[in-house]
Amino acid sequence: MSNSIDIGRRGFLIGAASLGGGLALGLDIPFGAETATAAPLIKPEVNAWVVVKPDDTVIIRIARSEMGQGSLTGLAQLVAEELDCDWTKVTTEYPTPGESAARSRVWGDFSTGGSRGIRSSQDYVRKGGAVARAMLIQAAANEWSVPAKECRAEKGVITHAASGRSTSYGKVADAAAKLTPPTDVTLKDPRDWKIAGKGLLRLDTADKTTGKMIYGADVKLPGMLNAAIKACPVFGGKLASYDESKIANFKGVKKVVRVGDNAVAVVADTWWHAKTALDTLPIVWDEGPNAKTSSADTAKWLAEGLNDSQPAVTGNENGSAHAAIAKAPKVVEAVYSYPHQNHAAMEPLNATALYTPDRCEVWTGTQNGEAAFDAVVHASGLPAEKCDVHKTILGGGFGRKGFTDYVTQAVLIAKQLPGTPVKLLWSREEDMTQGKYHPVTQCKLTGAFDADNKLTALHIRISGQSILSTVRPQAVKNGVDPAVFQGLVSTGDAQIGYDVPNLLVEHSMRNPPVPPGFWRGVNINQNAIYLECFMDELAHATGEDPLAFRRKLMANHPKHLGVLEAVAARAGWDKPAPDGVHRGIAGYMGYGSYVAAVAEISVAQDDKIKIHRIVAATDPGYAVNPAQIERQIAGSFVYGLSALFHGAITTKDGRVEQENFDSYESMRLKDMPKVECIVMPSGGFWGGVGEPTICVAAPAVLNAYFAATGKRIRSVPLKNANIGFV
């Protein structure tokens, strides 16, 4: 199997523009199953980020993970821009976290979440390209005995005009690698970009159209066995016992193993054999204290937290909202709620582990190579220098694959079969019921007006789940999970865009026994619904146009307002919509970017919706690849509308009730309108792209639904209100 050869021996080479975009897996190093040491990266390198081969092929190292969001291509563009190389000769390569650890973390952070892939590494990867360029030019200058400043480089060719000489990067790369890197490089002004800033085609497309792309689920190593796993369906429960005699005669079964304290896995020759046997295996669970919990109980408990008599912490405050509300002649109040969601990446969680007493290696799709590496070190019990993680391209991530539970499981299984590689693949059912779910919250919003219909106070009280208190408790100080207030605070990369004289934003933390996680967009998903639908309610209460109402409160927030004005202009907000079509608008800030949308919908009498059009704008500061940004915007609407119309994870008797896509539906092509994207980078800051726009999808549609019907929907998904598609 050629795949096994490729994967075993090399870090991945991803994308080869010079080869028509083909994935060049493990070009030149044959597999040797006997030794399990990691293959070195391609050498020699000019510096950690750049390798130039004698044929002028440029290999750019990418530490962040590619899961569809396109930052692999974007990061390569940034390096290539500063390097001034020939883009058609660029390929990319993942360094491993083990190699990075051995080199003092030369590649920095591997974590790929929070829309940080480009914005948090753009500075040092650009410098990496610029330093390599300077070294290559210096090497040529040395060869010619001329000052480097008299030489120039373009598309990988170095020229010295005065003497008429020229050479290529590939010819001087060896000499360049021996030079001391300069410490003072100047990065280009983005206005001068030729490779970055352009909507170039992705580097990783071709093999995704031929079936050749190897995802974690496709990894195959010589002699590999396959594992199917089942963890206690009640969160916090444990594995009590199982009766493997009942599957003793099942074909292909090699071993049944305990995995940690809460799961059992069947290891077999094929995954289908493992899964079939596991489905028959009698398992006794110790369900623990959560065996009777349900979403209905959680909803009641969260509703109590909306009451001002209950303890809460403050996330943002100016003036005195309570006092202003108490004396206001007009008050508007509403309660919203948002359910748990599952990431449901198309590729279920998986990891392949090979453990020997001397070494442990894992092949997996992970959003956080270093966290996965840490998990391998801990689960294997081996020193870090005897472990490594080989990242694959991910079949979706959306936040779930930043967790490492599945990596730990794979190692714990492989440890019980030393010397035999084992691929652990979760069934869709396991993936759906053992998630790290989008947190559940409710929100009570109160707005107060004076006699002139001027908004004098806004009180936002959130009750519900904190991700950080479970996932990163050290980030929660004095009971405050700052992430809960995403988009509702006055500083940082997710600021509220409205000035209200008296503002209070609070959180009553209530954590149900359902493990929370970061889900594409995280807390902007529900917070944008709460704020932006309520703004619509407030506008309506004054009889004002929703955009005009917002404008008055946004005078000091020109970038928030800028994207709103852009979508309004494109949608023709000041002109009537076509007959029977109604509009809704929403804007927000998240991950350093400003986003807004207008949705145009019609609603048939039986509450069947047709979305005719979506106009979406984002101002991410700088746009490294506008074409990919458009795809991320359009795609985030699919994800956001899936949650709005269909998505809810509910529990009963401590168990998740949805097991597959039949009960956790997703948007289909027929229901998605074209998303008209406006990418409007205003410069001066670096905002994220993968997540921000998701949050305006739902409120724009909900506000349009109100415009069409006069009915406010304050709880999602819409399927619970029998609202569907035409």
Next chain:
Amino acid sequence: MTALFVNGAKIDVDVEPDTPLLWALRENAGLTGTKYGCGIAQCGACTVHIDGQAVRSCSVTVGDAVGKKITTIEGLAQNGVLHRVQQAWIDHDVPQCGYCQSGMIMAVAALLSEKPNPSDHDIDNAITNICRCGTFQQVREAIHAAAKA
């Protein structure tokens, strides 16, 4: 051993007849381009052609596929030339994560062989695959382009 005719060749697979075709293709024939997404014919990531029809291979048994002509994503290109759907996918930069795209491409190739110039309505009805990245906009655009190619 069971003989299957896959991508123009006879492949012997050592599986029970009730094994889903998906797993025989992935694990026994080594054709991992066909993806597992749900196992219950909901998502379409495992779509292959059986006698030219798009089917979800997770819900067809090996026994039922015997004697039929099976085409997977690996067999869609002919004589080293990409199928026009694959080419349109590249030209329009359709895939994001790409995991669902094998199935998507197989579904589209079957649609175009039945309806060479499909309307948006035809596309809506025929292409029901789940894509969580949300590539539908590019998918629709590329289908129309492939139809014209």
